[in-house]
Amino acid sequence: MITLESIKKYGDYIAVEADGPLRAFSSAMHNAGCGSYRYFINRTVDKTYFPPDPREEMKRFLEDRGFPPKDTVAMMTAVDMKYALCRFFEEGDTSILLLVTAGLGNAVDVTRSHAYFYKPVNGTINIFIFINGVLTDEALIQGLCCAVETKVKVLSELSIKDPNSGTVATGTSTDSICIASTQKGEFHEYGGSITKLGSFLGKALYETLTDAVMQYLDFTKGKSSP
Template sequence: MITLECIKNYGEFIAIEANEPMRTFSSAMHNPGYGHYQYFINRTVDKSYFPQDAHEEMKQFLLSKGFPLDKTVAMMTAVDMKFAFSRFYEEGETSIVLLVTAGLSNAVDVTKSHAYSYKPANGTINIFIFINGYLTDEALIQALCCAIEVKTKVLAERNIIDSNSGTIATGTSTDSVCIASTQKGEFHEYGGSITKLGSFVGKALYETLTMAVDEYIAYTKGISKT
């Protein structure tokens, strides 16, 4: 079972260590796509971070910290890990652990981005969703889609603007999301927006991501209490 105690903050990165591999689907920098992974890393880098080969640099970083490359999913962001938000939610026989960091310096409206040139940036929304339950591949992917809908909803409510187009941003240019399930416990065949699982993910992530975005906004205005 994944709990908040599985989350370890080492300052320059946060690690989530499962007791055994989890069924995983993600857009992470290291080991994206579908697979079974046991270690999950959210790493902060300086805003000037632009190595010649970011993938190779990430591999060397993971190895230096003792994480096996074939068992680890890793993301990066310019957001300091002190601004990471982790929450535990439970509904019936299923529970969820969330880890979220939100940086909005390169907010983008994907419906307008074809018309503009964007400079590389490390402002990123990283979302990790860990589900204590048994999910089909369909449920796993559908629940991930619900998470993306939540992200867009939160940015719209907070009036986050794409500075190039002047329109509401739908995300940032470097967002990553990872969803993983223990494959133990309550069975979920589907994970869409009106299913028990999808609506649960929607509610939990909405609350957690809203807090992260509000904290980012407060920090940029110099009123953060974190």
């Protein structure tokens, strides 16, 4: 079972360490796509981080810290890990662990981005979703879609703007998301917005991401971005 005790904090990165492999879908920098993984990393990098080969640099980072690259999903962000939110939610026989960081330095409205030039920036929203349950691939993908819909809802309600277009942002240009399940416990064939799983995930992520974005906004008032 994945709980708050599965989270290990190491200063400039946070690791979620599972007892066994989890079934995962992600857009993470390291090991994007679908597969089975035991370790999940959210890492802070400096805002000047632009190595010649970021993927190779991340691989070396993992190896140097004892995480097998083939068994690890990893993301990076300019947000300090002290601002990461880790929340655990239970509903009936299913529970969810969330690890979220929110940086909005490069907020983008995807429906307008074709009209502008966007300079690469390390501000990003990273979302890890861990579900204690048995999910079909369909449910995992539908759950991921619910999470993205929730992100857009939060940014809209908090009036986060794309500075280029002046319209409400739908995310940032470097957002990453990962959804993973233990494949043990309650069975979920579907994970859409009106299913038990999808609505539970939407509620939990809405609360957590709202707090993360509010934390970012509070921090940046009169200060540099976290």
